[in-house]
Amino acid sequence: MSHTQTGSPILSVAGVTGGYGSGADILHGIDLTVGRHEIVGIVGPNGAGKSTALKAIFGLVQVRGGAIRFDDRDIAGWAPNRIVRCGIGYVPQVDNVFREMTVEENLEMGAFLRRSGVEAALQRIYTLFPDLVEKRRKPAGSLSGGQRQMVAFGRALMLDPQLLLLDEPTAGLSPRYCEQIFQIVRDVRAAGVAVLLVEQHAKQALSFCDRAYVLASGRNRAEGTGQGLLADREIAQMFLGG
Amino acid sequence: MDLLSFINFYLVPGIVLGAIYSLGAIGITLVFGVLRFAHLAHGDLATMGAFLVLALVSLLGMNPWVALPVSMAATAGLAVALHWLFYEHLRRRSAILTVIASLGVALMLRAVVQVVWGVDSQTYVGGITRPESYFGIRVKDREFWTLAATAALVVGLQLFLTFTRWGKAMRAMSDNPDLARLSGIDTRLTTALTWTIIGILSAAAGFFLGINTELKSLMGWYMLLPMFAAAILGGVGRVEGAVLGGMVIGIAEECSVLFLPSEYKSALAFAILLIMLAVRPTGLLRGKVL
Numbered sequence: 178m179s180h181t182q183t184g185s186p187i188l189s190v191a192g193v194t195g196g197y198g199s200g201a202d203i204l205h206g207i208d209l210t211v212g213r214h215e216i217v218g219i220v221g222p223n224g225a226g227k228s229t230a231l232k233a234i235f236g237l238v239q240v241r242g243g244a245i246r247f248d249d250r251d252i253a254g255w256a257p258n259r260i261v262r263c264g265i266g267y268v269p270q271v272d273n274v275f276r277e278m279t280v281e282e283n284l285e286m287g288a289f290l291r292r293s294g295v296e297a298a299l300q301r302i303y304t305l306f307p308d309l310v311e312k313r314r315k316p317a318g319s320l321s322g323g324q325r326q327m328v329a330f331g332r333a334l335m336l337d338p339q340l341l342l343l344d345e346p347t348a349g350l351s352p353r354y355c356e357q358i359f360q361i362v363r364d365v366r367a368a369g370v371a372v373l374l375v376e377q378h379a380k381q382a383l384s385f386c387d388r389a390y391v392l393a394s395g396r397n398r399a400e401g402t403g404q405g406l407l408a409d410r411e412i413a414q415m416f417l418g419g
Numbered sequence: 420m421d422l423l424s425f426i427n428f429y430l431v432p433g434i435v436l437g438a439i440y441s442l443g444a445i446g447i448t449l450v451f452g453v454l455r456f457a458h459l460a461h462g463d464l465a466t467m468g469a470f471l472v473l474a475l476v477s478l479l480g481m482n483p484w485v486a487l488p489v490s491m492a493a494t495a496g497l498a499v500a501l502h503w504l505f506y507e508h509l510r511r512r513s514a515i516l517t518v519i520a521s522l523g524v525a526l527m528l529r530a531v532v533q534v535v536w537g538v539d540s541q542t543y544v545g546g547i548t549r550p551e552s553y554f555g556i557r558v559k560d561r562e563f564w565t566l567a568a569t570a571a572l573v574v575g576l577q578l579f580l581t582f583t584r585w586g587k588a589m590r591a592m593s594d595n596p597d598l599a600r601l602s603g604i605d606t607r608l609t610t611a612l613t614w615t616i617i618g619i620l621s622a623a624a625g626f627f628l629g630i631n632t633e634l635k636s637l638m639g640w641y642m643l644l645p646m647f648a649a650a651i652l653g654g655v656g657r658v659e660g661a662v663l664g665g666m667v668i669g670i671a672e673e674c675s676v677l678f679l680p681s682e683y684k685s686a687l688a689f690a691i692l693l694i695m696l697a698v699r700p701t702g703l704l705r706g707k708v709l
Contacts (some may be wrong), residue, residue, distance in 0.1 A: 258603040275594040290603040
């Protein structure tokens with residue numbers, strides 16, 4: 178089954194420039210789109226602005242130019258807690274769980290903005306990640322790396338977002354866990370959520386994303402299907418380590 | 420000395436003092452855990468709470484125990500106001516600036532107390548109270564109620580932090596402030612809530628110290644070191660640790676006069692603090708922040 182873009186994209190970023198606080202721009206005109214039910218990757222060398230692009234979408238970075246349209250609304254410049262309400266979930270790269278709180282409390286905090294349906298949302302997360310059911314009363318900090326990522330994803334999914342932003346979900350995890358994380362991402366997509374992720378392990382990421390963008394120095398350098406980019410010798414040599 | 424005299428003259432007063440230190444140490448641990456700075460005005464906030472009760476007692480003729488909840492509410496309001504006036508705009512700067520600002524707030528609060536109520540010792544009610552005897556263990560009414568109220572406040576706080584939406588939000592903010600913000604938790608409201616609880620607890624600590632001893636403008640300032648020692652001893656960021664630490668310091672101070680001249684009583688908290696920092700800096704129950 179193909180998951181290529183159908184209909185209007187859920188997210189479209191056009192010509193976005195910006196950086197942290199009053200500092201110099203890190204993004205120099207980024208363009209990207211994510212279709213419904215699509216897994217899209219952002220890859221590129223260190224310092225390319227991959228994570229910054231993700232943070233710009235979630236309102237964590239000063240956006241100075243360009244447009245970010247999500248579901249027909251321009252969300253550029255919105256505060257993160259407003260963006261989270263309109264249906265985007267964000268999982269930071271590090272420190273993405275409340276370590277001292279139980280798994281269930283972590284999920285409840287993800288649903289802090291929702292007044293009703295918390296129980297149903299919890300059940301959805303436990304159906305998606307059955308491993309978490311028996312750990313629900315354990316502190317999130319005591320879990321293994323893979324399970325901790327499940328908690329982090331689960332927290333971000335509690336508000337039923339249509340788009341999930343993942344900042345290097347496999348960073349620091351062993352190869353065994355990486356495959357587990359990629360499977361989780363596929364499960365999330367199967368549950369009807371589009372995914373935009375930044376990946377350091379470019380080759381692995383490209384082989385599993387529907388489409389991907391290669392960024393360098395805060396600009397788009399290439400885009401295409403994951404397989405297409407992998408087959409491109411020039412791209413591979415320049416940005417993906419040969 | 421027999422066991423009963425030990426209990427009556429050292430242990431019971433130690434537990435009462437420990438309860439007072441516990442309430443103060445919980446406040447200190449909450450500031451540290453949620454807002455990440457050492458609040459040096461904590462003792463003087465307690466002094467203010469104690470004197471507000473005195474104002475209600477002397478002006479309106481209220482029973483001190485009835486005046487306590489009123490003072491708690493007023494001190495809570497004061498704590499929130501102090502935050503917005505003096506600490507909030509320093510939030511993005513180095514924490515040491517907020518610590519020094521809180522020292523300034525401590526001096527201001529003390530000055531207000533001295534201007535309004537003077538520098539002489541005062542009491543809520545005159546006269547001598549006789550202790551009740553329970554199987555030979557003698558406990559005064561006010562000591563009994565101090566312990567009961569402390570227990571109720573601690574249990575209430577724990578239930579609040581464990582089971583309510585906003586209590587969990589406070590823990591989330593203490594655990595990982597950035598992630599709390601990303602989850603849509605309103606950190607401004609959570610901060611105000613934290614100060615409200617701190618105000619309530621410090622008013623209680625000041626009142627219990629005042630009713631069990633006497634009211635002095637420096638009463639809270641002198642309590643600051645033992646309260647900090649208790650918070651660190653128990654493990655910073657842990658409510659149950661603050662209670663444990665408070666009890667250890669309170670009982671140790673009262674029992675120290677068995678071995679040491681009583682002038683050294685207040686040096687004991689300092690000694691315990693130094694030993695603890697050298698041996699186990701995370702505290703007895705492993706603190707979370709620092």
